[in-house]
Amino acid sequence: MELTHINGQGRARMVDVTEKAETVRTAVAEGRVHMAKTTLELIRTGGMAKGDVLAVAQVAGIMAAKRTPEWIPMCHSIRLTGVDIAFTLEEEAVHIQATARSKGETGVEMEALTAVSAAALTIYDMCKAVQKDMEIGEIHLCRKTGGKSGDYEKEW
Secondary structure (H helix, E strand, O other): OOOOOEOOOOOEOOOOOOOOOOEEEEEEEEEEEEOOHHHHHHHHHOOOOOOOHHHHHHHHHHHHHHOHHHHOOOOOOOOEEEEEEEEEEOOOEEEEEEEEEEEEOOOOHHHHHHHHHHHHHHHHHHHOOOOOOOEEEEEEEEEEEOOOOOOEEOOO
16 A cells, blocks of 8 residues: 655655545544533533533634644645534533535545544533543544545444
8 A cells, every 4th residue: 555645755745636636525523522411411501601612612613624734734725615513412422523525636534523623622621610521532534425535434
């Protein structure tokens, strides 16, 4: 298997996508922030001192998706055409799902994963005054469409 991010000198490089076809690309990622039921109830009822946890996490996730190349060194700057984040309050976790879309030469997987990560970190930040032992985890790519490698769906 050829390492695409290594140049002739064995050093890191950003892959050249100049000749790749422009296609519509979508990626969906998800993750969870595990916490106590009492912390979840404060989120549900708007009782956190810092404000509306999910509203702030939503904006943070969208902003992070737009700035992914600043976080991940070999990511290309891409023209995102849409980012959406959905939250589900589970029994002892906040489930986060991010969808990123673009029309371009390279995928949006990293943008979706970054959106989930930033939203999760923001939830932690907004709630840490009442619970410090929350756990962020299970962040993964669920599916992606478009591009040369075709569609992908995580097998459970």
